[in-house]
Amino acid sequence: MKGAKLVLFVTGLCQKRCFYCPISEKRKGKDKSWANERLVKSPDDIIKEAERMRSLGAGVTGGDPSMRLKRTVGYIKLLKEHFDPFHVHMYTAYPLDKKALLKLQGAGLDELRFHLWGRDIWKSIERAVALGIYTGIEIPAIPQEEQKIIKIANQLGDVGGGFLNMNELEFSETNTQAFKKKGYGLKSELSYAVAGSEETAKNVQKALASLDLLVHYCSSGFKDSVQLRKRLKRTAMNIKRDFEEVSEDGLLLKGVIFPDTKKADLKLLRKELIEAFQIPENLMAVDGAKKRIETTIEIAEALSRLTPLKCSIVEEYPTGDRLETDVIPLGPD
Numbered sequence: 001m002k003g004a005k006l007v008l009f010v011t012g013l014c015q016k017r018c019f020y021c022p023i024s025e026k027r028k029g030k031d032k033s034w035a036n037e038r039l040v041k042s043p044d045d046i047i048k049e050a051e052r053m054r055s056l057g058a059g060v061t062g063g064d065p066s067m068r069l070k071r072t073v074g075y076i077k078l079l080k081e082h083f084d085p086f087h088v089h090m091y092t093a094y095p096l097d098k099k100a101l102l103k104l105q106g107a108g109l110d111e112l113r114f115h116l117w118g119r120d121i122w123k124s125i126e127r128a129v130a131l132g133i134y135t136g137i138e139i140p141a142i143p144q145e146e147q148k149i150i151k152i153a154n155q156l157g158d159v160g161g162g163f164l165n166m167n168e169l170e171f172s173e174t175n176t177q178a179f180k181k182k183g184y185g186l187k188s189e190l191s192y193a194v195a196g197s198e199e200t201a202k203n204v205q206k207a208l209a210s211l212d213l214l215v216h217y218c219s220s221g222f223k224d225s226v227q228l229r230k231r232l233k234r235t236a237m238n239i240k241r242d243f244e245e246v247s248e249d250g251l252l253l254k255g256v257i258f259p260d261t262k263k264a265d266l267k268l269l270r271k272e273l274i275e276a277f278q279i280p281e282n283l284m285a286v287d288g289a290k291k292r293i294e295t296t297i298e299i300a301e302a303l304s305r306l307t308p309l310k311c312s313i314v315e316e317y318p319t320g321d322r323l324e325t326d327v328i329p330l331g332p333d
Contacts (some may be wrong), residue, residue: 002232004078004213005087006049009034010065012073015169016093016117020140020179022172023063033071036231038320040164042076047321048321050079051234057087057110066094073107075296080108098127105133113138115167116152122159138164141204141217142198143184144168153213163214165269166201169194169221193220236318243283243296251315251325255300257293258310266293273303290322304330 012023012030033040035049050058058079065072076088101124104112110135121309128135137156139149153164158307160167171192179194182204185194194231201217208215232250240246244255259269266286271295274284277299284295295303298311304311315326 001226001230002056003227003232004054005231005236006046006053006055006058007036008046008060008075008079009033010060010062010075011068012063012066013065014093016112018093019182020169020175022170022175024172027063028174029110029208030061031068033075036319037317038321043075044263046075046078047082049309050083052239052318053231054238055083056085057089060090060109061089062091064094065090066092066096066100069103071102073103073230075092076104076107076109076185081133085163087111088294091115093117093121093125095125096127096207097129101128110134111136115139122155125156126159127159134162136161136165136214138165138167139200141166141168143194143200146200146203146207149200150207153204153208153211153215157211159215164208165216165218166204166319167218168201169197176320178308187220191220207266218254218327220252232318238319241282241285241294243285243294243299245297252316252318253258253297253313253315255295255297255330256287256290257295257300258312259291260293260309265328266291269293275301275319301330 009027010033012027027034035046036053038045038049040046040302060076062070072090079086079088086255087110088108090109091113093115114135114137116137116139124134125161137152141149149166156164171186171194185195187195187198198219205215205217229250233246236246236250236252240252243254247253259266266288270284270286273279273293274281279295279299283299284293287294300311300313303309311330312329313328314324316324318323
């Protein structure tokens with residue numbers, strides 16, 4: 001709810017074939033790690049991303065992290081040793097033996113969320129509970145499967161599990177065809193959620209009201225408008241420079257100035273602009289990666305009128321990929 005958890009995607013590898021898997025083509029089946037939107041090239045990238053968002057914890061996911069258990073254990077240990085306090089939960093759809101569970105627990109894992117798949121998972125749930133790992137189940141709320149989910153919840157309570165999480169089922173680029181074959185439709189024109197998923201989750205919650213088990217439901221809207229939005233805003237407020245503004249959605253707003261030629265010396269151009277227009281040095285920086293100079297929106301607007309330089313207002317995500325969502329060219333009135 002605070003947007004304070006790092007999303008640590010350990011690997012895109014997974015041998016399960018869940019028809020509802022939402023993982024993007026960019027990550028699905030690829031043995032690469034991502035910390036939020038940052039490709040992990042070294043362990044330092046994970047620490048840097050966690051620091052950028054002032055993270056209080058991490059959700060370890062995939063693919064399936066257990067497919068690369070040694071890597072997962074190393075990542076968890078890295079985070080737990082660097083930050084204190086720091087809460088780590090992990091998702092898996094695979095049965096884990098006692099040896100694997102002890103390695104995860106020894107690294108500092110706080111919580112284990114099983115994605116139920118087959119009867120063999122129950123033995124792993126019982127093992128994890130016996131070891132004292134806070135353990136539960138997290139599954140999508142598939143329409144019309146109330147009774148199946150209720151049965152799972154009751155069995156989870158019997159073995160000492162702590163919680164059942166249900167997520168609203170969502171359309172994605174990789175599961176759309178499977179959903180269409182099953183006759184699923186959209187909840188509304190403004191949502192990617194599957195019609196009937198929310199009703200299923202709420203029916204389950206109502207039926208399990210007296211069960212001594214925490215039963216949660218997370219909607220598609222909550223993930224986007226609260227979790228993601230607050231993570232972006234948390235990151236943006238932490239990394240913003242003096243010339244950047246933070247939008248209501250947690251995106252960075254700034255002015256940008258492009259040189260006349262691709263081979264222009266950006267450092268020299270910055271120096272010349274600062275001297276010519278008496279601009280405070282902290283309000284202008286060189287962006288070598290995107291070959292431009294960044295500044296305040298007001299300064300970019302002024303320079304677009306006073307110089308022949310190409311200027312724009314840019315809105316971009318405060319993420320590792322710095323995805324731009326809007327570019328507004330500026331020019332003379």
